[in-house]
Amino acid sequence: MFVPCDRGGGSAAADFKGFTLLMPAVSVGNVGQLAIDLVISTLDMTKVGYFYTDCLVPMVGNNPYATAEENSTELSINAEVYSLPSRKLVVLQIRSPFIKNKYRPFCETLLSWVKSSKCARVVLLSSSHAYQRDDEQLLGTPLRYLLTPDLEKAVGGLMKELNWKEMEKVAAYPGISDTDKVLHIPGGGITKLLFTESCSEGIQMAVLLKFCSEGDNIPDAFILVNYLNEWLQLIKSEVSNPSSQWKIPSSWRLLFGNGLPPALF
């Protein structure tokens, strides 16, 4: 699945032992993916490879993080891996939706790659439909977290210190009391599947998600990435304006269409 780039460094670039894998779920508003774009762009991460997979819709374009003429012509595809060895961080970016019936095969292959590349833990950025919140969830922060039991032991205390809110479980059969509570992440794409698989496989995984709706999700992405930063401390953020330190990639231009024809007026 993972194909390393030839960068002269040979296979050294593909060694992720002890690294944190940061990745998005393709979810409502694409918030996770936008947040990952901010991370890759701000930290100026180097591409170290890609996933050769039949689970995602194909797409290709030129370098979405281009800053100048010189670095704007590198091809970029739907699932690519970037790394920042100095922070022991490896990032997977997913740029297209899943093909029908391919959620499970992708999750299985991904988790087996996580194990074989010996990543220490996985952090999944995701989102969930805001309209599905219950009365209590409508109040307070729209951000939630989840930890697999293995990671709970390591960082559960830190989450409490940060005053983070764990994602609530909902009744399996709404309206009937005394029923089992289950995890329900509507609009979260592969989030629930990946999380439950990680729990059963003993993988240390954290899910960070935001309740949101479709629309202009750039502010949601900033909120999610600042939430992540509270924990991982990827950049130094200013208290007054925490979003100012993140660099918007050039591919975010024209998200809502082209310029208007002058003849319209």
Place this chain on the structure above:
Amino acid sequence: MATFFGEVVVAPSRAGLDEEEEAREETPEDREIRRELEKKREIDVLWTWQSGGRAEEPLVCSRFIVAIGRNAAAFLSSFILDSVCWEVVGVVKLWNEWCRTSSTTNVLPTDSFCLFYRLISDPTVLLCQCSCYVAEDQQFQWLEKVFGSMQKKGLQVTILSTCPVADYKTQESTLTLVSPFLKALKTKEFQEQVCCPLLEQPNIVRDLPAA
């Protein structure tokens, strides 16, 4: 998402399918149905030198030109292909909700087809006209089966395709753009001169040309 009249409408998500379908465990009946559907959607690549069995040797190919979509296929028909210099060497048989191709090589321009031609004077030059739509779940298969039949060392691939001007993202309005116009994407291994400007961010290519 609230509308002006106050009712809540479920907006289609840019993120794609609702995962609830996927998360459900498959019953044996579901699995059977899925397998049957997958079999129906399988692609067959038939080469003319195969007579019942599979081709043992990979095809030696130095240049492979693929025209995807009716416009690109028509371009090849009008300007490149003729029955004197080119011979049909293969066909792709597939079915999806949008089209069905058959294994016949005698096609009309209005048919949906996917044919392979070889230059008679240089049999390592291969050309593909793919006017049918290859669905998302078939694109990877198409890729593996077609390229799987070729030896890929020293192979140069050129992909021709068209997109609506309305899909092109640019600062100005597309109404004022002089169209049609050419844009290119190339891998870093491609060292030759490209005959037109490269595709600017944030434009992307999708479907079979991307695959």
